[in-house]
Amino acid sequence: MTELLTIVVATCLGYLVLLTLIYVVFALVSAFENSVRRRESAVEDYRTLSSSRFTIPVSVIVPAFNEQTSLVPAIQSMLDLDYPEHEVIVVNDGSTDATLDVLQEAFELERFETFARTVFPSGRVRGIYRSAAHPTLLVIDKENGGKADAMNAGFNIARYRFICGMDADMVMERDALLKGMRLVVQDPGRVVGVASQLGLALDPGRAMAVSRGRRRVERRPLVAYQHLDFLRAFLTNRLAWSRLGFMLCASGGFHIWRRDLVEQIGGFALGFTCEDIELTFRAHEYLQRQGQEYAVLSLPDNIGTTEAPDTVRKLVSQRERWQRVIGETVWHYRRMWFNPRYRIVGLIGLPFYLLTEVLAPAVELLALASLPLALALGVFDVTSFLVMVGAVAYLMASLSALAILLDDLHSRTYRRRDLAWLLLLAPFDIVLYRPIIFWARFKGTWRFLRGNKSWDRFERNVRSQPA
Amino acid sequence: MHEIVFLTAVLVLAISFPLWLLLSLVTVLGRLRYDRRQRLGAKTPSARHVRRLLKRALEKPRTEIGEWRRIAALNRLARMEHPATAHVLYHALWGDDDKAAAAAVRCLGGLGSPWAIELLVAAMRGGRVPRSRIASQLERLYPEPAFLLLPLLRDPDPAVRFWGATLLGPYENLGEGDLVELARDEDANVRAAAVEALGNRKSEEAAEATVALLDDAAWFVRVHAARAAGHAAGPDAAPAIARLLGDERWWVRTAAKDALEGLGKDAAEALVPILTSRDRFARNRAAEVLQDIGLVDFLALAHPGSSLLARIYAAGGPRFREAAEARAARARETMEEQAA
Numbered sequence: 089m090t091e092l093l094t095i096v097v098a099t100c101l102g103y104l105v106l107l108t109l110i111y112v113v114f115a116l117v118s119a120f121e122n123s124v125r126r127r128e129s130a131v132e133d134y135r136t137l138s139s140s141r142f143t144i145p146v147s148v149i150v151p152a153f154n155e156q157t158s159l160v161p162a163i164q165s166m167l168d169l170d171y172p173e174h175e176v177i178v179v180n181d182g183s184t185d186a187t188l189d190v191l192q193e194a195f196e197l198e199r200f201e202t203f204a205r206t207v208f209p210s211g212r213v214r215g216i217y218r219s220a221a222h223p224t225l226l227v228i229d230k231e232n233g234g235k236a237d238a239m240n241a242g243f244n245i246a247r248y249r250f251i252c253g254m255d256a257d258m259v260m261e262r263d264a265l266l267k268g269m270r271l272v273v274q275d276p277g278r279v280v281g282v283a284s285q286l287g288l289a290l291d292p293g294r295a296m297a298v299s300r301g302r303r304r305v306e307r308r309p310l311v312a313y314q315h316l317d318f319l320r321a322f323l324t325n326r327l328a329w330s331r332l333g334f335m336l337c338a339s340g341g342f343h344i345w346r347r348d349l350v351e352q353i354g355g356f357a358l359g360f361t362c363e364d365i366e367l368t369f370r371a372h373e374y375l376q377r378q379g380q381e382y383a384v385l386s387l388p389d390n391i392g393t394t395e396a397p398d399t400v401r402k403l404v405s406q407r408e409r410w411q412r413v414i415g416e417t418v419w420h421y422r423r424m425w426f427n428p429r430y431r432i433v434g435l436i437g438l439p440f441y442l443l444t445e446v447l448a449p450a451v452e453l454l455a456l457a458s459l460p461l462a463l464a465l466g467v468f469d470v471t472s473f474l475v476m477v478g479a480v481a482y483l484m485a486s487l488s489a490l491a492i493l494l495d496d497l498h499s500r501t502y503r504r505r506d507l508a509w510l511l512l513l514a515p516f517d518i519v520l521y522r523p524i525i526f527w528a529r530f531k532g533t534w535r536f537l538r539g540n541k542s543w544d545r546f547e548r549n550v551r552s553q554p555a
Numbered sequence: 556m557h558e559i560v561f562l563t564a565v566l567v568l569a570i571s572f573p574l575w576l577l578l579s580l581v582t583v584l585g586r587l588r589y590d591r592r593q594r595l596g597a598k599t600p601s602a603r604h605v606r607r608l609l610k611r612a613l614e615k616p617r618t619e620i621g622e623w624r625r626i627a628a629l630n631r632l633a634r635m636e637h638p639a640t641a642h643v644l645y646h647a648l649w650g651d652d653d654k655a656a657a658a659a660v661r662c663l664g665g666l667g668s669p670w671a672i673e674l675l676v677a678a679m680r681g682g683r684v685p686r687s688r689i690a691s692q693l694e695r696l697y698p699e700p701a702f703l704l705l706p707l708l709r710d711p712d713p714a715v716r717f718w719g720a721t722l723l724g725p726y727e728n729l730g731e732g733d734l735v736e737l738a739r740d741e742d743a744n745v746r747a748a749a750v751e752a753l754g755n756r757k758s759e760e761a762a763e764a765t766v767a768l769l770d771d772a773a774w775f776v777r778v779h780a781a782r783a784a785g786h787a788a789g790p791d792a793a794p795a796i797a798r799l800l801g802d803e804r805w806w807v808r809t810a811a812k813d814a815l816e817g818l819g820k821d822a823a824e825a826l827v828p829i830l831t832s833r834d835r836f837a838r839n840r841a842a843e844v845l846q847d848i849g850l851v852d853f854l855a856l857a858h859p860g861s862s863l864l865a866r867i868y869a870a871g872g873p874r875f876r877e878a879a880e881a882r883a884a885r886a887r888e889t890m891e892e893q894a895a
Contacts, residue, residue, distance in 0.1 A: 101560065120620075127623035131630045133661045133691075140691040198882060201846060201875040203839040205805050215878065247809065274657075274685060469557055476564040482571035489578035496586055504586050511579040 090465055097462045100455040107444060108483060111324070115487050118327035122388050122494045125327075129270070129389070129498075138170050138266055143273055145173035146265055146344070147246030151238030152256040153181045158395060159256050160194045161293030165392070166254060167222050171265040175224045177242045178256075182211070182232025191227055196220040202245060208355035210241035235340070236356035236363035243347075243355060249276075252344045253364070257395040259292035260342075261300070264391035268344050271385060280346045281371060281384035283338035284391045285322040287501065288315045292393040300499070305506035310403065311396045312513055313521035319491040319510075326386035327494075334437030335384040336372065340364035341394050345371070360420075361541045362413040369421050372437070376430040390499040404528040411532025412540065414445045419536075449529045456526075477518065485514035600635070608632055612643040616652070626658040633662035641670060648678055656684045664692025672696060676703045679718055680710065686718050693722055701726060708733040713742035720748035724755055731756055738764040743773035750776065754783025762788035769795050774804040781807060785814030790821035797825040801837035808840055815844045823850055827863070830870040842871030846879065855883035 137143050148166050152159055159178075166176045180188050191197055197217035211233030219225040230241050239253055250272065252265065261267075264284075272279045289295035290306055298304065305315055329335045338345075343364060350356075353374045356363040368384065375382045397403040418441050425442060427434040462468040492510055495501070513520075600608070611628035629647055633640050640662075647659035660678060663671040672693070679689045693700050700722070707719025708730060720737050723730050734756075737749035750768045753761040765787045768780035781799050784792040796818075799811035815822040822844060829841035845851050845867050854864040868876040 105563075124619060124623060127620070127627060131623075131626050131658055131661065133664065136661075136664065136691050136695050140694060142687045142691050142694070198885070199878040200882075201843060201871055201878045203836065203843050205836070213874075215874065274688065468560070472557055472561040472564060475561060475568060479564040479567035479571060482575050483567055486571050486574040486578060489575050489582065493578055493582040493585070496582055500586075500589065504583060504590065507586060508579075508583055511582060515575065 090467055093458060093462050093465060093467045096454060096458045097468055100451060100458065103451045104480070107448075108480075110440065110444070111487060112483075114328035115324040115490055117331050118324045119490065119494060121327040121331040122323065122498060125388050126498050129267070132270055134263065134266055134270075137270065137273065138263075139172060141172065143172045144250055144269060144276060145175075145248040146171065146250045146252050146269060147242075147248040147347075148174055148176045148252045148254055148265075149239055149242030149246060150176065150178045150254050150256050151181055151235045151242065152178055152183065152187055153232065153235070153238070154183045154185045154187060155256040156183070156185045156187045156190045158292070159187060160190060161259050161296075162254075162256055163191070163195070163225070165258075165260040165262075165293075165296065167225060168262060169260060169265045170262045171269075173248075174252075174265060175226065175247060176222075177245060178225070178227045179238040179242045180227060180229045181235070181238040182230060188227075188229055192217070195222055195225055195227075197227055202226065204245040207244050207351060208240040210237050210244065213241065216245075234358060236358050236360070239356040239363060243350065246347070249347050250344055251347055251350065252342070253340060254392075255341045255394060257292060258286070258341050258392045259296040260392040261296070261390070264342070264389075267387065267389040267391055268342065271387075272344065272346075275383075276346070278381060279383045279385060280349045280375070281335075281338055281368065282344040282387065283326070283335070283385070284342055284387040284389050285495070285499075286318060286339070286341045287390050287393040288318055288396040289393045290396055290398050292395055295393050300501050302503055303501050303506075305502050305510055306396065307509065308398070309513060309520060310400065311398065312510060313517060314396050314403065316488050316491070316510055316514060316517065317521070317525075319495050320488055322386065323388055323491040323494045324487050327388055329437065330384070330386040332432060332436065333383070334372070334433045334440075335386045336368050336433070336437050336441060337365050338368045338384065338386075342391055343368075349374075359541075360413060360416050361409060365413055366417045366420070369417050369424075372433045373421060373424060373430065376433055388494065388498045390495065390501050400524055403524060404531065407525060407528035408532035408535065411445070411449070411529045412536040414441065415533055415536035416541070418442055418446050446533075449526070449533045452526050453530060481515050481518045484517060488514035488517065600631075605632075605635075605637065609637075609639060609643065613646060615650075622652060622654050625652070625655055629655065629658050629662055633665060636666070640666070644671075645674065648674060648683075649681075653683065657688060660684050660689050660692055664695055667696050667699065669699075672700050672703060676700065676707065679707060680712070680715055682712070682714065686714060690718050690722055694725075697725055701729060705730050705733065708737060713740070713745050716740065716742070716745045717748045720745060720752050724752040727755055727757075731758060731761060735760050735764045738768060743771070743776055746771060746773070747776045747779045750783045751779045754779075754786040756787055758787075762792070766792050766795055769799060774802075774807055777802065777804070777807045778810040781810040781814045782817075785817045790818055793818055793822045793825035797822070797829050797841070800829055800840045801832060801834040808836060812840050812844055816847050819848050820850065822848065827866075830866050838870040839872065839875075842867050842875055846871070846875070851879050852882055852886065855879050856886055859883070 163176060163178060197219055199215050200218045202216045211231040213228055213230045215229045217227040228241055228245065243251060268282050268284055272282060288311060290311060295303060306312055326335060340362065349371060353370050357366050360366045371384065397406050424430045424434045425438050463470060463473060489511055492507055496507060608628040608631055611625055612632055616622045616625050629643060632643055644659045644662055647655040660675065663675050675689055675693055678684055679686055704719055704722050707715050710716055716737060720734060723734065734749045734752050737745050738753060740746050746768060750765050753765050765780055765784040768776055769784060771777050771780060777799065781796050784796055793815065796811050796814050799807050802808050826841045826844055829837050832838050851867055854861050858864065
């Protein structure tokens with residue numbers, strides 16, 4: 089029994105050490121990538137880019153399901169984007185609340201018919217609306233079919249060479265599209281996909297009303313920890329993936345894709361819980377098979393703010409869904425695991441996902457089950473355990489601090505005192521926030537194994553009425 | 556095992572705690588310094604600093620970060636309009652570092668002086684920097700480059716001719732003869748650019764050239780020709796453009812629809828025969844243009860029983876009719892409210 093326990097504890101510790109090493113290496117690569125992107129962005133001629141007719145036009149597609157509380161500020165921010173030519177296509181995916189009415193009132197919508205070819209099949213379109221106030225806004229009202237189906241419906245009607253998917257709760261920075269398209273415009277033949285960093289707030293519209301540099305980070309620890317989580321994911325992980333050539337997660341909040349690629353790979357897939365990660369995997373798979381030189385990039389620019397769940401229940405619901413879709417996608421593309429045909433994507437990207445995302449809940453569960461027993465039987469002494477927890481806490485806090493530093497160097501978005509607040513919270517992440525995420529990931533894995541593919545979107549936060 | 560775990564954990568803690576502290580201090584103090592600098596504004600660089608910038612701008616960097624430092628130095632010198640700017644930008648533009656060359660293009664566009672424009676036009680010929688970036692800068696300097704662009708139209712390289720024609724678009728009185736010539740170029744991209752530029756002109760030659768390209772073999776030339784013919788040839792081109800509503804390529808149909816909408820009510824007559832086309836998409840799109848130019852709403856309000864409206868409804872389908880009737884009902888309500 090003791091021997092078995094020793095093996096289990098040693099395995100868990102080995103996993104922890106391996107994971108830590110990987111994260112440290114990725115953090116260093118990310119810091120380098122951030123430095124390059126920061127210098128690049130500092131000398132970019134955004135003024136010319138924002139007025140030139142040679143800047144590639146973009147179709148923004150916003151799927152919306154029951155978004156009556158968050159949609160108007162989000163769409164307004166998308167219409168206000170500083171970009172030479174873009175259209176905004178909102179797809180009301182059979183909302184059962186007043187989403188369409190709210191849109192109609194806010195943007196003076198009127199029903200018109202617009203004929204489009206069916207590139208990808210989608211749910212029945214009930215009507216198409218144009219705005220009298222904003223000629224670049226188009227609203228498709230269709231029967232419910234899920235987010236991927238809504239994206240496909242928007243894609244069918246989109247006019248431009250690049251499409252940009254945005255979430256209906258995202259409030260964008262005015263220069264979001266310029267920042268996102270900056271590298272595409274330089275090399276549209278090679279850069280096929282772009283994602284970028286997002287901020288978090290309970291009410292994105294209110295948060296974004298404050299100018300950059302004076303913006304607040306939510307003080308509530310639950311939201312602040314999610315903010316830290318986002319910063320770590322985007323600035324000490326995805327930047328490294330982007331640099332190394334296996335950016336496997338262009339999140340639904342903001343993702344730009346070259347239209348012809350999406351067309352070639354068959355559009356957004358309906359058979360998955362979420363469509364964003366799967367599309368990224370499929371794009372890599374296709375382009376690697378074709379042997380094409382390409383880039384899917386993740387940028388450090390803070391391009392907008394999305395809504396953060398404000399209760400533990402909502403957070404668990406969101407994160408378990410994310411875990412489920414990671415499980416579904418990594419399993420679906422198992423032929424790519426360790427497959428040299430897919431080069432770095434198959435040899436490092438997919439195994440990384442497998443190791444850090446898919447297997448993590450199982451190892452964490454094993455550790456949780458064996459540790460008390462190991463402590464009780466003396467396989468592992470309490471002092472070592474406590475020192476180890478402290479070591480992991482400060483190591484992770486160091487990665488968080490690096491993420492905060494990289495974000496501040498690049499975007500200078502938040503107030504100094506809020507940065508200090510995040511830095512102080514970081515060491516307690518392991519005891520205050522990780523257990524919630526562990527539970528969500530465990531639940532997500534369990535539901536993935538049971539084949540559950542429901543959407544379970546978290547209920548939107550209640551907003552205070554503007555004065 | 557106890558000892559190994561304990562010692563490893565102590566070691567990690569001994570490194571990670573000070574590291575967290577250090578990064579936190581760097582973050583907060585760095586931001587404090589940044590905020591102070593923002594408040595005080597930019598300082599005039601010292602002579603020593605300028606010398607360092609010059610050295611950096613001219614030396615060959617060994618690392619990627621070094622490349623960006625060089626670019627930052629180029630930028631800074633150009634912004635300061637330092638007397639050596641022309642020299643360092645020339646050096647960067649024709650050196651072997653592509654990123655520095657691209658940065659030089661941006662700086663030249665920012666300067667906008669005659670020598671900078673000449674260098675940009677020369678860079679357009681050279682083709683080291685993506686030509687779209689050079690074009691953005693030359694376009695930004697409108698109308699200064701004007702005559703310097705004309706030789707590009709006769710360049711042996713089709714890519715240069717393409718950009719020459721594209722850039723000449725906004726210059727309504729310049730190079731029309733050459734553009735008409737280029738509308739018959741053997742390279743389809745050049746033809747597309749030429750026809751697009753001709754779209755901004757009102758002469759008979761320009762109109763003829765744009766209408767002739769409506770039947771081009773390359774679909775993207777037809778796209779540009781449809782849009783250009785709408786502008787250059789006006790309502791006379793409407794029947795020829797309307798024909799493109801049934802083109803084999805979707806993008807050509809879309810361009811034709813946009814061009815017809817641009818013609819407004821003058822396009823209506825040309826669209827009526829298309830309403831009974833055997834091609835469903837052509838019928839649909841003809842109905843859509845009539846809707847977008849306001850004819851459907853007018854008929855639905857003033858002549859709801861007209862045979863033309865019935866034909867348009869038949870071409871547009873039930874959803875089209877539903878939308879039109881909803882708009883008409885709303886318009887009637889508004890009128891009644893106003894009358895009351």
